[in-house]
Amino acid sequence: MRTTQEYFSAFFSGLGSLLKGMRITLGEFFTQKTTEKYPENRATLKMYDRFRGELSMIHNERNEHHCVACGICELNCPNDTIRVESDLIVTEDGKKKKVLKRYLYDHGSCLYCQLCVRNCPHQAIEFIPTFEHAVFTREKLCMQLNHEGSKLEEKN
Amino acid sequence: MKEKIFNIVPDATIEEKGGILFVTVPQVSFHDLALRLRKDTDFQFDFLVCMTGMDWGETLGVIYHLRSTVSGKEIVLRTETANRANPELVSVSDIWATANLNEREVFGFFGIRFINHPDMRRLFLRNDWVGYPLRKDYDADEQINPVRLDSESSPDATQTLELTASGEVEEKENVIFEDDEYVVNIGPQHPATHGVLRFRVALEGEIVKKVDVNCGYIHRGIEKMCESLTYPQTLALTDRLDYLSAHINRHALCMCIEEAMGLEIPERAKYIRTIMDELTRIASHLLFWSTFCMDLGALTAFFYGFRDREKILDMFEETCGGRLIQNYNCIGGVMADIHPNLIRRIKDFIRYLPPMLKEYHGVFTGNIIARQRMQNIGILSLEDAISYGVTGPSGRASGWKCDVRKLHPYGVYDHVDFKEITYNHGDTFNRYMVRMEEITESLHILEQLIDQIPEGDYAVKTKPIIKLPEGQFYKSVEAARGEFGVYIESHGDKFPYRVKFRSPGLPLISVVDLLASHNKIADLITIGGSLDYVVPDIDR
Amino acid sequence: MFDFAVVTEWVDAMLCRLLPESWVTTTEFVLVGICLLIAYAVMALGLIYAERKVCAFFQCRLGPNRVGPYGIIQTVTDMIKMLIKEIIEINHVDRFLFNLAPYIVIIASLLAFSCIPFAKGLEIIDFNVGIFFLIAASSIGIVGILLAGWASNNKFSLIGAMRSGAQMISYELSIGLSILTMVVLTGSMQLSTIVESQADGWFIFKGHLPAFVAFVIYLIAGTAETNRGPFDLPEAESELTAGYHTEYSGMHFGFFYVAEFVNMFIVAAVATTLFWGGWMPLHIPGWEAFNRIMDYIPSIFWFLGKSAVMVFIIMWFKWTFPRLRIDQLLTLEWKYLLPINLCNLFLMVFVVVFKLHF
Numbered sequence A: 001m002r003t004t005q006e007y008f009s010a011f012f013s014g015l016g017s018l019l020k021g022m023r024i025t026l027g028e029f030f031t032q033k034t035t036e037k038y039p040e041n042r043a044t045l046k047m048y049d050r051f052r053g054e055l056s057m058i059h060n061e062r063n064e065h066h067c068v069a070c071g072i073c074e075l076n077c078p079n080d081t082i083r084v085e086s087d088l089i090v091t092e093d094g095k096k097k098k099v100l101k102r103y104l105y106d107h108g109s110c111l112y113c114q115l116c117v118r119n120c121p122h123q124a125i126e127f128i129p130t131f132e133h134a135v136f137t138r139e140k141l142c143m144q145l146n147h148e149g150s151k152l153e154e155k156n
Numbered sequence B: 001m002k003e004k005i006f007n008i009v010p011d012a013t014i015e016e017k018g019g020i021l022f023v024t025v026p027q028v029s030f031h032d033l034a035l036r037l038r039k040d041t042d043f044q045f046d047f048l049v050c051m052t053g054m055d056w057g058e059t060l061g062v063i064y065h066l067r068s069t070v071s072g073k074e075i076v077l078r079t080e081t082a083n084r085a086n087p088e089l090v091s092v093s094d095i096w097a098t099a100n101l102n103e104r105e106v107f108g109f110f111g112i113r114f115i116n117h118p119d120m121r122r123l124f125l126r127n128d129w130v131g132y133p134l135r136k137d138y139d140a141d142e143q144i145n146p147v148r149l150d151s152e153s154s155p156d157a158t159q160t161l162e163l164t165a166s167g168e169v170e171e172k173e174n175v176i177f178e179d180d181e182y183v184v185n186i187g188p189q190h191p192a193t194h195g196v197l198r199f200r201v202a203l204e205g206e207i208v209k210k211v212d213v214n215c216g217y218i219h220r221g222i223e224k225m226c227e228s229l230t231y232p233q234t235l236a237l238t239d240r241l242d243y244l245s246a247h248i249n250r251h252a253l254c255m256c257i258e259e260a261m262g263l264e265i266p267e268r269a270k271y272i273r274t275i276m277d278e279l280t281r282i283a284s285h286l287l288f289w290s291t292f293c294m295d296l297g298a299l300t301a302f303f304y305g306f307r308d309r310e311k312i313l314d315m316f317e318e319t320c321g322g323r324l325i326q327n328y329n330c331i332g333g334v335m336a337d338i339h340p341n342l343i344r345r346i347k348d349f350i351r352y353l354p355p356m357l358k359e360y361h362g363v364f365t366g367n368i369i370a371r372q373r374m375q376n377i378g379i380l381s382l383e384d385a386i387s388y389g390v391t392g393p394s395g396r397a398s399g400w401k402c403d404v405r406k407l408h409p410y411g412v413y414d415h416v417d418f419k420e421i422t423y424n425h426g427d428t429f430n431r432y433m434v435r436m437e438e439i440t441e442s443l444h445i446l447e448q449l450i451d452q453i454p455e456g457d458y459a460v461k462t463k464p465i466i467k468l469p470e471g472q473f474y475k476s477v478e479a480a481r482g483e484f485g486v487y488i489e490s491h492g493d494k495f496p497y498r499v500k501f502r503s504p505g506l507p508l509i510s511v512v513d514l515l516a517s518h519n520k521i522a523d524l525i526t527i528g529g530s531l532d533y534v535v536p537d538i539d540r
Numbered sequence C: 001m002f003d004f005a006v007v008t009e010w011v012d013a014m015l016c017r018l019l020p021e022s023w024v025t026t027t028e029f030v031l032v033g034i035c036l037l038i039a040y041a042v043m044a045l046g047l048i049y050a051e052r053k054v055c056a057f058f059q060c061r062l063g064p065n066r067v068g069p070y071g072i073i074q075t076v077t078d079m080i081k082m083l084i085k086e087i088i089e090i091n092h093v094d095r096f097l098f099n100l101a102p103y104i105v106i107i108a109s110l111l112a113f114s115c116i117p118f119a120k121g122l123e124i125i126d127f128n129v130g131i132f133f134l135i136a137a138s139s140i141g142i143v144g145i146l147l148a149g150w151a152s153n154n155k156f157s158l159i160g161a162m163r164s165g166a167q168m169i170s171y172e173l174s175i176g177l178s179i180l181t182m183v184v185l186t187g188s189m190q191l192s193t194i195v196e197s198q199a200d201g202w203f204i205f206k207g208h209l210p211a212f213v214a215f216v217i218y219l220i221a222g223t224a225e226t227n228r229g230p231f232d233l234p235e236a237e238s239e240l241t242a243g244y245h246t247e248y249s250g251m252h253f254g255f256f257y258v259a260e261f262v263n264m265f266i267v268a269a270v271a272t273t274l275f276w277g278g279w280m281p282l283h284i285p286g287w288e289a290f291n292r293i294m295d296y297i298p299s300i301f302w303f304l305g306k307s308a309v310m311v312f313i314i315m316w317f318k319w320t321f322p323r324l325r326i327d328q329l330l331t332l333e334w335k336y337l338l339p340i341n342l343c344n345l346f347l348m349v350f351v352v353v354f355k356l357h358f
Helices: A004-029 A072-076 A115-121 B002-008 B027-039 B099-110 B221-224 B231-238 B243-261 B267-297 B299-320 B342-365 B370-374 B382-388 B392-397 B428-450 B507-512 B510-517 B521-531 B534-537 C005-018 C021-057 C074-084 C097-114 C130-139 C141-151 C157-187 C190-197 C208-225 C248-276 C288-298 C300-316 C326-353
Strands: A054-059 A083-089 A094-105 A125-128 A141-144 B013-017 B019-024 B047-055 B061-069 B073-081 B088-090 B113-115 B156-161 B169-175 B183-188 B198-204 B207-215 B473-479 B482-490 B496-501
Touching: A004 B299, A004 B342, A004 B370, A054 A083, A054 A094, A054 B002, A072 A083, A072 B113, A083 B002, A094 B221, A115 A125, A115 B231, A125 B231, B002 B013, B002 B027, B019 B027, B027 B088, B047 B073, B047 B099, B047 B482, B047 B496, B061 B482, B073 B088, B099 B507, B113 B156, B113 B243, B113 C130, B113 C288, B183 C157, B198 B521, B207 B510, B207 B521, B221 B231, B221 B496, B221 C021, B231 B243, B243 B267, B243 B473, B243 B482, B267 B299, B267 B342, B267 B428, B267 B521, B299 B342, B299 C021, B342 B370, B342 B428, B370 B521, B370 C326, B382 B392, B392 B428, B392 B482, B428 B521, B482 B507, B482 C208, B507 B510, B507 B534, B510 B521, C021 C074, C021 C097, C021 C248, C074 C248, C097 C130, C097 C141, C097 C248, C130 C141, C130 C157, C130 C190, C130 C248, C141 C248, C141 C288, C157 C248, C157 C326, C190 C248, C208 C248, C208 C300, C208 C326, C248 C300
Parallel strands: B019 B073, B088 B113
Antiparallel strands: A054 A125, A083 A094, A094 A141, B013 B019, B047 B061, B061 B073, B156 B169, B183 B198, B198 B207, B473 B482, B482 B496
């Protein structure tokens, strides 16, 4: 603000810049709003296939899964999210075999790093795109992934 | 160069690996050598890239990665002390200003005290923390360090070790804030610190006299955690450092591991990684713009930036399965092939963003209030930028050509043509403009890459258990806010012996005091916003 | 055009028939007070809702849309929440001043609110220095803000209050001078006279250039007076978290909040009264039929409509501009607005003396 001319030019260019900003915001005032109308749009809201919502065990229609309780997922998990509980049974031909009892997954500590899914030798688990995970207590986030009464799919 | 170093320090051990000298120097002559390396015209190692505290079992020590901004040469210094009970090394904070906070970090984690360092407080841990967590013999028993629920008083004075003329080491007290100073806490819960960062600010009316940075409110010990995780597992943690350039951080760690393994990744994976890096950079800079406007009080602008960033996050979600934490890179390539929609979406976005950028400039950049609040505020000179190690857009605003994409091209950056945006003045406005123009430049890179993605595998198969050969590996990338480096020391196990992340954020907060002093409170916020630090990246 | 005096006189006459004279006055005072408070509260609720909606639309959002259709009940529920919230007792505050501050702010705002001529005949206080009283009353609010900042025993609050002090003292000058410019044109400080003398044309047209300049300055200074963005330095949330009202909770905070919004309306209402003809309908000379139709719209709608436009402009400022820094704020006032204002006042005197106005 050394000269009178600068004083006035600064004033008017400043005023111009303010009016320009106001013009833009007024333009946005009338544009389409981007608010997502959740939960009204629940029916149409679809997550992308690859979205990692939570871990789930794949079961077929006969309530059978692929998990052989090898525990590789448990070993790979960086945050001790997975616990595989298994029973040791003796099959008819006298072999000892591990059978999955409970597949426990603590959703609260999952990092979604996919190491379990990628390292599973039998593709027994996958991430599914659910996203409404809110619960009232932390215990409810600990889930059992194998369904009640499910068993290993027999290979023919 | 070897001979010259031998001339200065005859009993140094020098190895050469890949054209880089690894110099082990005895503690007594270390400071002399460091000073000569910095000052002598033959060396001019003016940039301390990374400083890593180490515990080698018998000895404790520090590894310094130095780089010359003049010749581009690099050198690695290493010094150690066998005194584990009371380890002392000489500070280099008088040579490279960035060593100041880094030495405090090493002090907190390894207990090495630095002689002549002005301020020997722990950087991340509480003062009543028992033991030094990154030492190998650290006892992590929860009884020793329980979760303390009492609040910690912030001392106004600190201890410093000084070397007297007679060669004795003397403890002295260094006063940070006088008793009659008006000290205000900005943070750790404050709308403008972008996370849990805490400034203690001495004020004189509206004028800031001094800023004291307190970190560690979101320190998670990621480096310590990495030491007990396998290499693929460590990847999951990088996304949580600077969550705004999650993909880029992970890229750095993957590259470092791949280089150590000698793994060559497919060309397609390189293209995908580069494209994703640039999308991340745009998203991060858009977020910078939004939050910076919000810091300056233009809340509407904030929403415009977020609206447009959302489009990138959607792309990430479709291809990677995550919005903020993409979890996409893996050792040997990427997790999955790109989604069929991605290319179309990126093309749409390249058309969509430029008019929006114009709108941004209209609503904020050109605005007289914003201009006056940015111009000539918080000027960071080139010398200071290098000495403090302020890389990334903030360094480039001071005229420092520090873009890792240009210096050591990785990914497919050597195939694309792009400008390195630099300004010379180093004020807030320059820092702001560098980022805004980098968005355009990133769009330009995407434009060149999007139709060129070669066919082929997106990843190479790796063994289920990855072991790195013995050695030290350092790799850096250009993250959205500066040079992100990964240093791995491997002893041949499936776990790393030591992992150090060179965070771009730590140098950024170390200059806050320099820039904000003698400015107003509002300028402190503006400067903080323009440096664009991300707190989890500082605290790690 | 409907004259509101009919209603008030009818009430007066009825009361006179029922009660002795001294009681009539008392009852009327109470009635007026109740009406005023209700109007004040309703106005505040409406403004808060409007602000949220307008702000949302500027920001590509929808704003409140959960409680009631289009979220219109939202502010009511918020008010109920605010009323039943605990007022937290804070240690080490000057309790008397701390509790007094919000009342000073709200009373100043109420006093100013009561001077506004809402419609033909609908005016509570109308005396010969009306506009002068309005400025004086509204300036008391600053005392409350200073007290709040001081008594809170909080460093952020104190800085906020000091900023507020500097800001108010500066911008009071501009407000005063731009109002003075219009008083020169009218020759009266009585609000009813000011409105009535605009029957043949609003001052913004009659006073042309000097009136327009005065209007712009008034709007800027008025925004600054009400501590609204881009002049919201006293409560700059990104610097001082919430400034002078950081420590307040419950309805005490509510008083500050409500007063801020009604003060915005007062600024808009005074702008309407001084520059845009108050409750006068739009008349275009020569268009008789048009003028007749305009007359059918009740005067209260004219007044509220014009004020709403002013309020929208003030909101538009807030949701477009970044916040000023304290030195920019003072530069704007002392180096730009004040000199321009003085020249403008001189120009207006010149215009009035040589009868250059319409």
